[in-house]
Amino acid sequence: MLRSTMTVLAKSSAELSSESVRSLYDKLCVRMKEIGHVHGISGILQWDQEVMMPAKAAESRAEQLSVLAGLSHELDTSPILGSILQELEDRQKAQDLSSELNAYELANIRLSRKFYKEETVYPLELVKAAAALQSKASHAWVEARKESNYAKFAPYLQDQIDLLRKKVRYCMEAGLCEETRKINEKARISLGLKDGEECYKGYYQALLDKYEPGFKEERLQVLFGDLKTNLVPLIAKITEKNFQHDNSAIKGDFDVQKQTEYSHRLSKDIGFDTDCGRLDVSTHPFTGGAHPTDVRMTTRYTINDLQEGITGTIHETGHSLYEQGRSKEYRDLPVSQALSLGIHESQSLLWERMVGLGKPFWTHALPLLKETFPTVERIQNVTLEQFYNAFNRVEPGFIRIEADEVTYPLHVVLRYEIEKALVEGDITVAEVPALWNAKMKEYLGKDVKEDRLGCLQDTHWAFGLIGYFPTYTLGSIYAVQIYSAAKEAIPNLEDHLAKGEFHVLKEWLNENIHKQGSLRESGDELITALTGKPLDASLYVKYLTDKYTKIYDL
Amino acid sequence: MLRSTMTVLAKSSAELSSESVRSLYDKLCVRMKEIGHVHGISGILQWDQEVMMPAKAAESRAEQLSVLAGLSHELDTSPILGSILQELEDRQKAQDLSSELNAYELANIRLSRKFYKEETVYPLELVKAAAALQSKASHAWVEARKESNYAKFAPYLQDQIDLLRKKVRYCMEAGLCEETRKINEKARISLGLKDGEECYKGYYQALLDKYEPGFKEERLQVLFGDLKTNLVPLIAKITEKNFQHDNSAIKGDFDVQKQTEYSHRLSKDIGFDTDCGRLDVSTHPFTGGAHPTDVRMTTRYTINDLQEGITGTIHETGHSLYEQGRSKEYRDLPVSQALSLGIHESQSLLWERMVGLGKPFWTHALPLLKETFPTVERIQNVTLEQFYNAFNRVEPGFIRIEADEVTYPLHVVLRYEIEKALVEGDITVAEVPALWNAKMKEYLGKDVKEDRLGCLQDTHWAFGLIGYFPTYTLGSIYAVQIYSAAKEAIPNLEDHLAKGEFHVLKEWLNENIHKQGSLRESGDELITALTGKPLDASLYVKYLTDKYTKIYDL
Known part of the structure; x- marks a missing residue:
């Protein structure tokens, strides 16, 4: 459809208030689908960029994606969408909508509201600053890694931390991360801080929520603690065995x-x-x-x-x-x-x-x-046995993406501990390499000689992706639990x-x-x-x- | 950049009038580039659709393209773009801009103005009707061709003709096709028509202009006349020879x-x-x-x-x-x-x-x-000689896209003559098959037994593409003339x-x-x-x- 047909939706809140819940919901769906299609377009362009695009098209593709991001941003933050969501929220406050909408439909409203709030929470200047920093920081990271020179990357990492903290503050003000607000308030009281004094406790929770919505960080601490307690000795045992399967x-x-x-x-x-x-x-x-x-x-x-x-x-x-x-x-x-x-x-x-x-x-x-x-x-x-053993070799190494399933979680735990401490102000950016190397020694028994093989190996921090790493290991814990449920539910699954x-x-x-x-x-x-x-x-x-x-x- | 940064451009005409020509031109370029990038995105999606896309993604792709068309339409017809163009037009009326802008820059202004006028000339209802008709008519054409049943397609062809005539009227009213207006006025006078009496003379010129801008249809008549006069006997001679090269x-x-x-x-x-x-x-x-x-x-x-x-x-x-x-x-x-x-x-x-x-x-x-x-x-x-002869076989046939370079132009001349007569009201939709078949006999000596191999073979009319066919043959005439110029300019080109x-x-x-x-x-x-x-x-x-x-x- 032509966008301009959407002008029928451009009604004031007063006009929306005369509409039925079903009609409001349908209007919401029209807009959310449109948003979804634009994200789909962006998905194809990104795939094309990695898989098909000729080398010299990079510049024009970047311009296309930038224009599309702008158009997408306009759809994502459109005041009409805001009005529809506000009207639905008002209705929900006045009455239980579950007689009119099913659980999936109610979830659509909840998720749309969250999406809209997240899209509108930052001032435009911050969004632009984030895009600019991402570009500069990722370039700096490429250089720094090449030269194994952490000092070249450190200032950009500091900028990313500062920016993420700013973002969390905006989210707190908008009521988008209640969990963080609670943790932070508690910490301020226990630390006896006055208004204006900085405190970043609980900020990691807000960042984690972007990638693993609704997941409590205190649960993460327990899970990751358990992993460390059990996997460090298991890996040590394997290493001490001083035996390797033929691959x-x-x-x-x-x-x-x-x-x-x-x-x-x-x-x-x-x-x-x-x-x-x-x-x-x-x-x-x-x-x-x-x-x-x-x-x-x-x-x-x-x-x-x-x-x-x-x-x-x-x-x-x-x-x-x-x-x-x-x-x-x-x-x-x-x-x-x-x-x-x-x-x-x-x-x-x-x-x-x-x-x-x-x-x-x-x-x-x-x-x-x-x-x-x-x-x-x-x-x-x-033989099957030989093949199985070859595929399942365990060998502690420096590089996360090359790690086997036993050592991988500790790569993640290490990153989680460091990035949380960074964001919440318990360590400085300068302290990262030493802490990284100490943890590598402790968890995997490896001596990091170059930051290229240590804290400079991943691209995530350069892109401001903090709170992302834990999802890899949450994924593997989920996987075991889900597979175990499947085995119970499906007779003779492995046959x-x-x-x-x-x-x-x-x-x-x-x-x-x-x-x-x-x-x-x-x-x-x-x-x-x-x-x-x-x-x-x-x-x-x-x-x-x-x-x-x-x-x-x- | 984010779209919202564009709001700096959202100035009233009054504010624009204080800007320099250079600054206005730069603002125009920002918007036209943005429009170009969106068209680029659409180009990639269309390529992907033909070359890469999995079969069942057709529906979601259509929805993506439709949303993108809507967003594109908003950019193409934005009032801000209109204001900038209007201001530049006012300046051009008041002074010669060629001291401030070079020929390419002036051409950008001319082309942007034409583009904007063409994008804004039709009411939204007409644009939507055209999209809907395209979809219905092309489906009907597929069926009609399969069954070789012209009657199934004829009503849609009539609708396309009616729609195109409406479009031409809008263009005339907007001063977009002066040539058509002149021809039409002259015809009305010579036919002694009164106000309100219909006359479509000159309408083909307006349609041709969409594909071959600035090309006078009276020139086309001369060129195509010459082709017919010379190629019909040449083809007849080849056919009468009753000899074919081995391929x-x-x-x-x-x-x-x-x-x-x-x-x-x-x-x-x-x-x-x-x-x-x-x-x-x-x-x-x-x-x-x-x-x-x-x-x-x-x-x-x-x-x-x-x-x-x-x-x-x-x-x-x-x-x-x-x-x-x-x-x-x-x-x-x-x-x-x-x-x-x-x-x-x-x-x-x-x-x-x-x-x-x-x-x-x-x-x-x-x-x-x-x-x-x-x-x-x-x-x-x-041998080279045998290969050359095999590649250059001439053989009159029913299907345009399979035609060799000697017979191809006559396929085009035939279509031009019929579509012009249709649009300008000299023949009815019902008369098309008989006329087609008569011309095939006259130009290429072929008896069309099925409309599938005759007037139903091409997709163009179903899509409302009338005025398009001549460009194929204009292309071949241009090609000979350009190649001849190249041979003069480049010593020993063929060596x-x-x-x-x-x-x-x-x-x-x-x-x-x-x-x-x-x-x-x-x-x-x-x-x-x-x-x-x-x-x-x-x-x-x-x-x-x-x-x-x-x-x-x-």
């Missing part, structure tokens, strides 16, 4: 065309619908796109390493199944969207680790691999997996996770509804301990 | 992967810059994309026919060179855009026909083809081509056509500036007559 079968020369065919085959077997998505190649694998009917995922292949392409494909397929499995009925509306980054990651990790690192999966997939590489002797000769009957698991996830979208208010709430208890690290610790005690004969 | 060398089984490699090689040899564009495959070859740095062209390969992929690639490469060769200095502004559809087609046809059907080109390209298909005996054995030194021609076209963009006001003006005389069919007729007299030994 020569999956290393060496593997034709990329054949790897590609195999990956496409696996993703389709698992349930990726190629009528509603594509699998391509990019430097950094990701899942994006525009819509449940248009999911674009990527992987990458290394000629020397079979595991990289396979793991990347299965991981992104997990993300894609979530996207393709979103509610058809509430398609294009906020309630159909993924609940949180952690839940999204749980879907990729469930398939990558619970399934794709397991023996049942390889009972099905190894014969196919042998079919794919008929002339590669080391693949023809490898099905061994026969390549992945649809039984996929359909269960469709029903219990994907279609649920953002109906629940937090990952914890979703997990409680599914399993009867909130998120809990013990299952995860048990899973890792049992599995690797066997693999490394501890 | 078995280029038919049969050709590995598509090898065809692809060869096409990529040719397009790069010719000068396509793969850092600023891509070559992919789609059902219907096209050149699109977003920007001179991001040109997306496609071709298609048929396993049984070598010529289709090669010709498609060379044709689209010609379009792409135009796009990639656009002015860097005035990038993203209207003056850098292609002058007309006819000039664009001249660039594709110059490479496809003047170059790609010629012996010099194949002196270079045939050895490469033999390298590409080392085991295909009929390619290894074919260069025979050595694969295509850059000499490409660079000459860059300078004399591509970079000129829309600086001139019509194709005729561009050709006159280049060759000293306006467009003229005689060179084209001579080119075809000489070439095919030899090939068919007439």
